[in-house]
Amino acid sequence: MMNAVAPTNDLAPLAAETPILEMRGISQIFPGVKALDGVSIKLYPGQVTALIGENGAGKSTLVKILTGIYRPNEGEILIDGQPIAFHSAQAAIDAGVTAIHQETVLFDELTVGENIFLGHAPRTRFGTIDWRQINSRSKALMHQLESEIDPTIRLRDLSIAQRHLVAIARALSVEARIVIMDEPTAALSRKEIDDLFRIVEGLKRQGKAILFISHKFDEVYEIAENFVVFRDGRAVGQGKLKTTPQDEIVRLMVGRDVKDVFPKAEVNIGAPVLRVENYCHPTEFRDISFELRRGEILGVYGLIGAGRSELCQSLFGITRPSAGRLTLEGQPIEIRSSSDAIRAGLVYVPEERGRHGLALPMPIFQNMSLPSLKKTSRSGFLKAANELALARKYAERLDLRAAALSVPVGTLSGGNQQKVVIGKWLATRPKVIILDEPTKGIDIGSKAAVHGFISELAAEGLSIIMVSSELPEILGMSDRVMVMREGLAAGIFERDRLSAEVLVRAATGNQ
Amino acid sequence: MNRLLKSREILLVVIIAIMVASFSTRAPGFASPGNLANIFNDTSILIILALGQMTVILTKSIDLSVAANLAFTGMAVAMTNAAYPDLPLALLIVMAIGIGAFLGAINGYLVWALQIPPIVVTLGTLTIYRGMAFVLSGGGWVNAHQMTPSFLNIPRMPVLGLPILSWIAIVIVLGAWFVLTRLPFGRAAYASGGNPTAAVYAGIDIGWTRFLAFVLSGALAGLSSYLWVSRYAVAYVDIAAGFELDTVAACVIGGISIAGGIGSVAGAVLGALFLGVIKNALPVIGISPFAQMAISGIVIVLAVVFNARAEKKAGRIILRDRAAPEVTA
Numbered sequence: 001m002m003n004a005v006a007p008t009n010d011l012a013p014l015a016a017e018t019p020i021l022e023m024r025g026i027s028q029i030f031p032g033v034k035a036l037d038g039v040s041i042k043l044y045p046g047q048v049t050a051l052i053g054e055n056g057a058g059k060s061t062l063v064k065i066l067t068g069i070y071r072p073n074e075g076e077i078l079i080d081g082q083p084i085a086f087h088s089a090q091a092a093i094d095a096g097v098t099a100i101h102q103e104t105v106l107f108d109e110l111t112v113g114e115n116i117f118l119g120h121a122p123r124t125r126f127g128t129i130d131w132r133q134i135n136s137r138s139k140a141l142m143h144q145l146e147s148e149i150d151p152t153i154r155l156r157d158l159s160i161a162q163r164h165l166v167a168i169a170r171a172l173s174v175e176a177r178i179v180i181m182d183e184p185t186a187a188l189s190r191k192e193i194d195d196l197f198r199i200v201e202g203l204k205r206q207g208k209a210i211l212f213i214s215h216k217f218d219e220v221y222e223i224a225e226n227f228v229v230f231r232d233g234r235a236v237g238q239g240k241l242k243t244t245p246q247d248e249i250v251r252l253m254v255g256r257d258v259k260d261v262f263p264k265a266e267v268n269i270g271a272p273v274l275r276v277e278n279y280c281h282p283t284e285f286r287d288i289s290f291e292l293r294r295g296e297i298l299g300v301y302g303l304i305g306a307g308r309s310e311l312c313q314s315l316f317g318i319t320r321p322s323a324g325r326l327t328l329e330g331q332p333i334e335i336r337s338s339s340d341a342i343r344a345g346l347v348y349v350p351e352e353r354g355r356h357g358l359a360l361p362m363p364i365f366q367n368m369s370l371p372s373l374k375k376t377s378r379s380g381f382l383k384a385a386n387e388l389a390l391a392r393k394y395a396e397r398l399d400l401r402a403a404a405l406s407v408p409v410g411t412l413s414g415g416n417q418q419k420v421v422i423g424k425w426l427a428t429r430p431k432v433i434i435l436d437e438p439t440k441g442i443d444i445g446s447k448a449a450v451h452g453f454i455s456e457l458a459a460e461g462l463s464i465i466m467v468s469s470e471l472p473e474i475l476g477m478s479d480r481v482m483v484m485r486e487g488l489a490a491g492i493f494e495r496d497r498l499s500a501e502v503l504v505r506a507a508t509g510n511q
Numbered sequence: 512m513n514r515l516l517k518s519r520e521i522l523l524v525v526i527i528a529i530m531v532a533s534f535s536t537r538a539p540g541f542a543s544p545g546n547l548a549n550i551f552n553d554t555s556i557l558i559i560l561a562l563g564q565m566t567v568i569l570t571k572s573i574d575l576s577v578a579a580n581l582a583f584t585g586m587a588v589a590m591t592n593a594a595y596p597d598l599p600l601a602l603l604i605v606m607a608i609g610i611g612a613f614l615g616a617i618n619g620y621l622v623w624a625l626q627i628p629p630i631v632v633t634l635g636t637l638t639i640y641r642g643m644a645f646v647l648s649g650g651g652w653v654n655a656h657q658m659t660p661s662f663l664n665i666p667r668m669p670v671l672g673l674p675i676l677s678w679i680a681i682v683i684v685l686g687a688w689f690v691l692t693r694l695p696f697g698r699a700a701y702a703s704g705g706n707p708t709a710a711v712y713a714g715i716d717i718g719w720t721r722f723l724a725f726v727l728s729g730a731l732a733g734l735s736s737y738l739w740v741s742r743y744a745v746a747y748v749d750i751a752a753g754f755e756l757d758t759v760a761a762c763v764i765g766g767i768s769i770a771g772g773i774g775s776v777a778g779a780v781l782g783a784l785f786l787g788v789i790k791n792a793l794p795v796i797g798i799s800p801f802a803q804m805a806i807s808g809i810v811i812v813l814a815v816v817f818n819a820r821a822e823k824k825a826g827r828i829i830l831r832d833r834a835a836p837e838v839t840a
Contacts, residue, residue: 337716357709370709374695382692382697382698
């Protein structure tokens with residue numbers, strides 16, 4: 001993989017200020033993956049620094065380091081110029097770092113005040129919880145956020161936006177000087193975002209340093225002074241937003257020329273196999289139409305929450321669409337359940353192997369044969385020999401490494417588990433296969449093998465829908481790409497018109 | 512899983528053997544073939560019920576109503592026998608299985624269609640079925656002299672050295688093994704408990720699978736009701752009170768994971784035999800009934816601890832995320 005070193009805008013004005021927090025040469029290594037590689041960033045008082053990057057670029061890892069959940073393998077963290085180590089989440093809070101997460105963990109059955117002070121409730125002289133202080137301090141915090149929510153109301157009676165305020169109040173209830181906001185606007189409407197930004201401005205005036213993580217460029221330019229762009233675990237560029245055009249940031253985000261890395265075979269694309277017309281879901285997506293042809297790989301790109309997985313699950317019969325038509329090989333079909341989909345020849349390899357793909361205590365061969373039991377059984381009785389033969393065939397084809405096909409799937413490595421999932425679905429002899437993040441969480445070497453295999457399948461005439469958040473994968477593998485944004489199809493692009501900039505613009509809504 | 516469970520089942524066999532051997536040093540003749548056959552016969556009903564319970568537990572559910580089902584069905588069968596002594600025994604047995612299966616189907620339907628947690632459903636029906644037994648009998652008893660001789664005696668008749676009751680248990684054991692390992696339903700049961708979400712993705716209807724498991728458990732409870740009433744020659748509202756816990760205990764001791772998806776027929780049978788040996792041995796070597804209950808309890812807790820440790824090793828989740836909804840158990 002190429003990693004061109006992008007220019008870092010070292011700007012003179014920054015030198016005049018002293019950062020509250022500085023990270024120097026932070027690396028975080030997980031088995032097989034270097035999630036962060038020598039990252040250095042600085043956060044300044046009264047300023048918002050936007051952290052920008054693709055999914056999987058290392059943003060969440062950085063947040064986890066800053067909040068004391070991970071301990072970095074290399075590098076140091078300095079607060080006010082003093083090196084400090086976070087041995088626990090509490091240590092990070094004590095050092096004045098607080099985070100507002102994209103999916104905040106709050107308790108529906110507790111009151112606003114209890115939620116805000118859970119874990120650090122003020123005590124009376126006798127060591128019991130000081131409810132009067134909880135309520136008065138909660139009220140003050142909510143007031144600070146320009147909201148008058150009664151601290152004794154239960155959380156479940158609040159709207160989503162109000163809950164968000166509670167989450168922010170909780171983050172501010174500790175004496176924090178550094179506030180991390182991890183995609184805080186993901187679930188908010190435009191008006192709520194405006195309210196949030198007013199709060200952020202207030203925090204700035206109080207001299208807090210804010211790390212703001214967002215995919216949305218318009219928001220970033222609206223609220224942030226500085227930016228840091230992450231790519232593949234490195235900080236590839238940072239500087240002042242005022243002097244940096246959007247194009248530059250998009251280029252930093254994507255940053256590589258990928259087409260030649262991927263083993264996409266030239267395939268003669270045949271007749272349409274699957275046609276999806278005006279597919280709608282009550283909450284997750286609307287009005288999706290596309291056509292998939294024989295031997296074609298249709299990439300589906302979008303940000304997290306754009307409705308991609310939900311669309312796939314709906315096509316596979318896990319959830320029901322509220323409207324829309326489906327045509328398979330010219331025949332209109334209706335898919336009410338996953339068994340309907342499997343029978344029709346449409347299968348789905350889910351993103352989460354552990355949770356959706358495999359029954360870990362069951363042997364490999366039984367997992368592989370599970371959707372094909374009708375084929376391997378004889379007059380209603382299971383035939384272990386047939387199941388084993390089926391499993392052996394696909395194990396060989398996928399180069400599955402296992403002690404025996406009768407060992408539980410749970411004993412295999414992640415890459416091999418992925419092979420079991422793929423094998424299990426190929427064994428049903430599908431016409432259309434939906435791959436949801438096929439290379440998520442596996443190492444680079446296995447990725448290339450999976451890509452080669454996908455290409456082979458397409459060459460054999462299988463039609464493939466490949467959902468991916470990784471631009472190189474989408475760009476390298478797809479014949480066409482559908483971009484989804486906020487539940488809508490933001491565009492379908494032919495291979496010759498594909499470029500990272502085009503896709504990112506469509507996905508982020510940045511025209 | 513195979514190796515782990517095999518070693519676990521062999522371990523259980525060894526433990527049971529050691530128990531029998533050490534009891535026989537205190538009570539001569541305890542290990543004699545005749546006494547062992549007796550213990551097996553004594554444990555037959557528990558084995559049959561434990562196999563039904565196991566099937567339900569495999570699907571990540573639990574059936575607490577088996578003993579109440581047994582009491583109601585037993586009362587119905589005994590009263591029918593008393594009122595119509597001319598009805599053939601085969602018909603009564605079919606009736607027992609049918610009523611039991613119907614009561615099981617009620618559990619299964621509530622779990623399946625209304626998505627109520629199995630423990631809540633069967634806790635409710637436990638009380639309902641016992642109450643129905645009371646309503647049916649008006650609180651009265653059906654005693655031995657009201658039952659026909661064939662009704663009482665056929666399960667005791669020896670065939671090839673073993674009473675028919677024991678043979679019925681053996682047939683049920685083989686049948687359960689066949690259903691769970693040779694029929695798609697068995698595989699669906701393991702998959703539904705092992706990972707309900709993956710089972711749905713593989714096209715398995717987990718609601719239907721659970722429903723069938725409850726029907727099976729109910730049918731076996733119905734069969735057991737006749738065996739119980741004829742064995743103890745009496746039917747009243749409180750027969751087998753609390754016995755559902757013995758069936759769960761047999762499963763847990765036998766290595767059936769209470770979280771579903773793991774377990775074998777051999778394990779359930781050995782778990783039941785383990786309890787049977789303890790129940791038969793403790794009075795023989797002069798341990799008070801109160802201590803017996805405590806000892807059984809300690810054994811169950813130890814078995815659960817043992818299971819929890821084994822399971823921790825077996826399963827690990829590789830990826831966690833939240834992008835897709837989870838199909839809940």
